[in-house]
Amino acid sequence: MGVRILVVDDAIFMRKMLADILQKGGYEICDEAGNGSEAVQKYEKNHPDLVTMDIIMPDMSGIDAIKKIKELDSEAKIVVVSAMGHQSLVVEAIQAGAKDYVVKPFQPSRVIEAVQRVLKL
Amino acid sequence: MEEQRKEYIKLFKEESSDYLGKLNRIIIELEKEPNNKKITAEVYRIFHTLKGMAASLGYTEIETISHDLEEKLEIFKDEEKEKVNVEVIDEVFKGIDRIEHLLATLDTPVKIGETESEAEGSGSLPYVEILLKEDVTLPAARAAVIIQTIEGKTKIENLEPSYEEIKSGNIGRVLKVRCTEPEKILDLIASMDEVEIVKLEDQKRDKKALPGGIEGIRVNVNMMDRMQNLVGELVVTTSQLSEIVRNFGEEKFEGVLELHNRSVKELQEVITNIRLVPLALIFNKFSRYVRDLSRKLGKEVNIEIFGADIEVDRSLLEGISDPLIHLIRNSISHGIETPEEREKLNKYRVGKITVSAKSIKGDILIQISDDGKGIDEKEVLLAAFKRRLVEEEEIESLSKAEILRFLFMPGFTTKEKADKVSGRGVGLDVVRKLVRSVGGSVNITTEKDGGTTISMKLPLSMSIIKVYLLGLNNQLFALPMTFVDETLTVTKDSMSQLMGKEVMLLRREILPVYHLADILKEDFSSNGNQGAPCVVVEVENDRFAIVGGTFRGSTEALVKPLPSPIDKIKGYIGITMIGNGKPCLILDLPALRYRRSYENTGS
Numbered sequence: 001m002g003v004r005i006l007v008v009d010d011a012i013f014m015r016k017m018l019a020d021i022l023q024k025g026g027y028e029i030c031d032e033a034g035n036g037s038e039a040v041q042k043y044e045k046n047h048p049d050l051v052t053m054d055i056i057m058p059d060m061s062g063i064d065a066i067k068k069i070k071e072l073d074s075e076a077k078i079v080v081v082s083a084m085g086h087q088s089l090v091v092e093a094i095q096a097g098a099k100d101y102v103v104k105p106f107q108p109s110r111v112i113e114a115v116q117r118v119l120k121l
Numbered sequence: 122m123e124e125q126r127k128e129y130i131k132l133f134k135e136e137s138s139d140y141l142g143k144l145n146r147i148i149i150e151l152e153k154e155p156n157n158k159k160i161t162a163e164v165y166r167i168f169h170t171l172k173g174m175a176a177s178l179g180y181t182e183i184e185t186i187s188h189d190l191e192e193k194l195e196i197f198k199d200e201e202k203e204k205v206n207v208e209v210i211d212e213v214f215k216g217i218d219r220i221e222h223l224l225a226t227l228d229t230p231v232k233i234g235e236t237e238s239e240a241e242g243s244g245s246l247p248y249v250e251i252l253l254k255e256d257v258t259l260p261a262a263r264a265a266v267i268i269q270t271i272e273g274k275t276k277i278e279n280l281e282p283s284y285e286e287i288k289s290g291n292i293g294r295v296l297k298v299r300c301t302e303p304e305k306i307l308d309l310i311a312s313m314d315e316v317e318i319v320k321l322e323d324q325k326r327d328k329k330a331l332p333g334g335i336e337g338i339r340v341n342v343n344m345m346d347r348m349q350n351l352v353g354e355l356v357v358t359t360s361q362l363s364e365i366v367r368n369f370g371e372e373k374f375e376g377v378l379e380l381h382n383r384s385v386k387e388l389q390e391v392i393t394n395i396r397l398v399p400l401a402l403i404f405n406k407f408s409r410y411v412r413d414l415s416r417k418l419g420k421e422v423n424i425e426i427f428g429a430d431i432e433v434d435r436s437l438l439e440g441i442s443d444p445l446i447h448l449i450r451n452s453i454s455h456g457i458e459t460p461e462e463r464e465k466l467n468k469y470r471v472g473k474i475t476v477s478a479k480s481i482k483g484d485i486l487i488q489i490s491d492d493g494k495g496i497d498e499k500e501v502l503l504a505a506f507k508r509r510l511v512e513e514e515e516i517e518s519l520s521k522a523e524i525l526r527f528l529f530m531p532g533f534t535t536k537e538k539a540d541k542v543s544g545r546g547v548g549l550d551v552v553r554k555l556v557r558s559v560g561g562s563v564n565i566t567t568e569k570d571g572g573t574t575i576s577m578k579l580p581l582s583m584s585i586i587k588v589y590l591l592g593l594n595n596q597l598f599a600l601p602m603t604f605v606d607e608t609l610t611v612t613k614d615s616m617s618q619l620m621g622k623e624v625m626l627l628r629r630e631i632l633p634v635y636h637l638a639d640i641l642k643e644d645f646s647s648n649g650n651q652g653a654p655c656v657v658v659e660v661e662n663d664r665f666a667i668v669g670g671t672f673r674g675s676t677e678a679l680v681k682p683l684p685s686p687i688d689k690i691k692g693y694i695g696i697t698m699i700g701n702g703k704p705c706l707i708l709d710l711p712a713l714r715y716r717r718s719y720e721n722t723g724s
Contacts, residue, residue, distance in 0.1 A: 080262075088290035090262035095288075100266050103258040113314055121273070 003119060004030035006046060008039040008065070009054040009081065014104070018052055018081065018111065025112045036060025040068045043076070050077045050115060053098065055089050063093050070097040077118050081106070130227060133174055137183075137224055140167050144217055145409045148210065152412075155204040158197075164213065165194040171220070183223055186216045248279070248299040249307065250320045252427045252477055255490070255574070257315045261290045267310060268298070274309070275302040291469040295425040295477070318479060322430060342435075345396060352385075352392050353585055353679035357698045359385045360676075389585070397432035400478050400487075403442045404429040407449060407476060414453050421460050421471040422453055428478035433485055437579060440559035441487070444552040448489045448575050449474060451548075456493030456573055466570065468492065483581055484603050490574035496567040498524045504534065518620060522662040525565050529553050529661070553661070553711075560586060560601065560680075560694065562661050562711055578603060586680060588707060589656060590673035590699065593637055597705040598670070599678055599697060604710045606659050610652040611668060625655075625666055632657065637669035640692075640713055660710050680707060 005027050009015045012034075019029045030046045033039040037060040043051065051069065055062035062080065069076045080093045080101040090101050099118040102111050144167055151160045168191040175183035190213055197205045251267065253260055264287050271277060279299035282292045294317075300306070303321055311319045359382055366374045404426050415422035457463075457472035464470055478487045498521055505511045505527040511519065527533055531550045552575075553563045561579035580586050580603050588599035589608065609627075616625050616634060623634040656667045678697035682688065687696075694709040 087259045087261050088288060090259055091265045091288055091290060094262060094265035094269055099269070101259065101262050110314070117313070121270075 002026065002028045003050065004028045004046065004048045005115070006031050006033065006039070006042055006048040006051045008033045008036075008051060008057075008062070010034050010057040011054075014054070014081075021108045021111050022052075022115070024108070025115070027115070036062060036065035036068075039065045040072070043069050044072060047073070050079065050119060052079050052081050052102075052111075052115075053093070055080060055082045055086060055093055063089065063096050066093055066096040066098055077121070079111075079114050079118055081111075129178060133178055134224055134227055137171060137174065137220070140171060141217055141221055141224075142405060143167065144213075146405075148213055148217070149408055149412055151205060152207075152210050155206070155210070158200050158202075161194060161205055162198045165191060165198045168194065168216075180223070180227075183220050186219055190216045247303055248297055248322050249303045249310070250318075250322050250427065251296040251298070251310060251316060252318045252479075253294040253296070254315045254317045255294070257294060259290075260294055261287050261292050263315050264292060264296050267296065267313065267316070270309060270313070271298060271300060271306050274305050275300045291471055291473075293423065293425040293473045293475050295427045295475065318427075320428075340395075345392075346436075349392050349396065350679075352389050355385050356389055356585075356677065357679055360699070393434070393581075393585070396434050396436075398435045398438055399430055399432050400438070401429035403438060403445065404476060404478075407445075410446065411449060411453065411474060414450060415457075415472075418454060419459060420453060420457055422457055422474060423471055424449075424474045424476065426476050431478045431480055431485065433579070433581065437485075437559050437581075440555060441561075441577065441579065444555045444577070445476070445487070445489065447548060447552050449476070452489065452491035452493060452573070456491040456495070458494055480581075483587065485579045485581060487577045487579065488574055490572060492572040495569045495571050495573050496525070496528070496565075497569050498567075501525065501527055508533070525567065525662060528565060529563070557709075557711055560603065562604065564662050566662075585677055586707075587675065588678045588697070589675050590705070591637060591654065591656070591667075591670040592673045593641065593670040597673060597699065597703060598637070598641065599699075599705050599707040600656060600658070600667070600710065601694070601707065602675065604658045604660050606657045606664070608654065608656050608672070611655040611666075612652050616668075625668075627657065627666070630664070633665040635665060635667050635713075637667055640667065640708075658710055678705070678707065 003026075005022055007015050007018050007022070007029055009018065009032075015032050015034075019032070022029060030048050031042045033042045035057045039051070039053065039062075040060070053062045053066060057065075060068075062082075066078055066080075069078065076097070078098040080090055080098045081104060082090050082093075082101060083104045094101065099121060100114040102114050144164060147160050147163060151157060151164060154160070168187045172184055172187035172191060175181075175187060193209050193212065194205070196202060197209070249271075253263055257263055264282075268277065268280070268287070277298055277300045281297040286292055307319055307321060310316055359378075363378060363382065366378055407424055407426065411422050411424040452474050453472075457474070458466065458468070460470040463472065473492045475490050476487070477490075478485060480486070502511070502516060502519070502524050505524070506513070506516065510527060510530065510533075528549050533550065549563070549565070556563050556577055556579070559579060561577055564576040564578070565573065566576075567573040580601070587602040589602060589605055591598050591600065611625060616623055618624070619631065623636075624631050625634050626632075653668050654670060654672045658665060658667060676699055678699065680695040680697060683690075683693060683696055687693075692709055692713050693706045695707050697705050697707055699705050
């Protein structure tokens with residue numbers, strides 16, 4: 001079975017882009033979520049190998065979602081995908097347990113590099 | 122004065138300088154976090170120590186200053202007391218300056234090669250120094266990823282910048298981590314995105330490199346220079362001998378000569394190493410300088426330094442000290458905006474200057490970058506046009522690099538009025554002159570609103586340099602390897618004309634072509650379409666190809682000044698003797714290119 005990834009972002013467009021990039025890179029998209037609480041639910045349901053997590057989302061922020069997911073599974077591997085200019089939030093997300101970050105607008109190669117690195121950890 | 126007392130004074134001076142160096146550094150930290158009791162207590166303790174030392178030698182003024190400051194700090198140093206106020210910090214700075222001045226006027230000089238880092242008390246654990254790439258996105262986030270990665274493998278003892286600073290998001294490109302098992306993490310971090318260099322700093326090793334006390338002796342600088350010259354001569358005569366022996370084919374000599382050769386090489390290495398001093402000797406002054414000047418100009422600026430442990434020839438160090446200060450001054454006065462302007466531009470209030478040094482293929486690369494307003498090339502072009510340095514019809518065809526080159530012209534400025542700190546121009550012509558005089562070159566890259574980076578490429582030593590040899594009309598010419606990017610062979614077919622100038626295409630890059638014979642103003646008939654040597658060089662924002670002559674290998678050359686009257690001819694940095702005893706002129710590539718570009722613009 002291949003590597004299964006959960007893509008979390010409130011914008012459908014971003015989810016589609018990320019999913020395309022990851023699928024092209026040989027990864028399987030097991031599910032998508034549009035906000036933090038949905039992300040936590042879907043993590044529990046699917047137990048993916050990796051999560052890509054947006055930070056600023058309605059309902060529950062990415063940072064809170066990371067904390068919740070880490071409570072469920074301390075080994076969870078999370079890559080933050082964030083827009084430019086939210087540096088301190090990204091730092092907070094990393095301190096909450098995310099393993100790497102990618103900045104929007106992203107280069108496809110950057111996304112794949114980050115995912116590969118985090119999977120190796 | 123009796124011997125004993127002289128010895129005491131020498132020790133006192135050395136130790137006090139260490140303490141002052143340390144004070145200068147930690148007081149800046151205290152200014153940023155006035156509530157840090159650990160630093161307050163340390164400052165207090167240092168003044169207490171200084172007081173005692175000065176008193177026992179009878180230096181009453183140093184004693185009084187130290188005593189006053191010790192008393193002033195006393196009320197702040199304990200946990201429950203209030204934070205240190207600005208007035209006290211200012212007084213501490215004044216006190217440090219006064220003591221520094223007083224120390225300088227005592228008679229025995231401080232030993233060279235002594236740095237404040239030796240006085241560093243914070244443990245003997247080695248630390249890992251990390252430089253992030255110049256185009257790193259969200260440096261603080263990258264720092265957080267790195268820290269997390271390290272924490273997964275080993276224990277972090279100390280971190281610079283602190284967790285809090287990283288959290289606030291306003292950090293630069295340098296990260297220093299003291300941890301228990303640094304060897305474990307070096308490769309891991311080096312392989313990460315956006316990390317440029319990772320280095321392990323072992324303080325114990327530093328101490329060995331900078332002997333103090335009984336293992337070190339002071340040497341007269343002139344003697345050292347003479348010694349190096351003599352070794353240089355030895356290197357040359359030895360290679361001449363080798364050539365003669367090779368021509369004779371005498372096997373008997375060859376064995377002995379090989380041994381002799383090896384000893385000379387080793388001797389050369391030793392003398393080169395003796396002359397090496399760490400860049401820290403000048404880099405350590407920068408923090409204080411940046412603090413003082415930025416305050417005076419109403420700006421907020423932080424400086425970070427990378428690679429202060431890199432060692433260079435001491436004459437080189439002297440040569441680059443002024444240019445570096447000049448460039449930092451430029452960054453603060455012209456580059457970095459006021460806090461208010463920065464906020465409007467959505468930048469952090471506090472500007473950032475990064476000074477980094479690294480060694481690349483035997484050369485030293487020093488870069489000074491700021492995140493200020495950058496240089497608008499349109500303004501440069503306008504100023505150049507006003508000064509009739511460029512004709513209207515040329516404007517379209519100038520590249521960004523060509524436009525930025527005007528900044529290095531004598532007296533060039535885009536400002537109408539002079540200011541107190543940096544005068545009229547940015548004075549890059551002066552910087553370049555000084556850097557060239559030690560055999561280096563200067564490059565500039567800049568982005569409007571994004572900041573400016575000035576890169577200085579320097580040879581490790583001024584007097585022995587690596588050169589490529591090219592032959593032309595039975596003469597040999599040497600090209601300093603600092604500027605050489607690659608060598609290849611080209612034919613006429615690879616050349617073409619572009620806007621009346623000869624160019625060649627190299628892997629999708631168009632390079633201007635200069636013929637060696639033209640540069641040297643020699644007559645030379647090329648031999649049809651046979652392959653000709655081509656040396657691709659990069660000099661001060663300029664890449665071009667020198668074509669022609671014949672390759673004659675590479676060698677180490679001892680640079681000697683040109684004897685009169687040929688010292689009047691421009692275009693050579695000096696003369697050297699090579700293996701066969703023939704004199705060989707060393708090309709001054711920056712100057713040659715400059716001369717060419719004048720001719721081309723027809724001015």
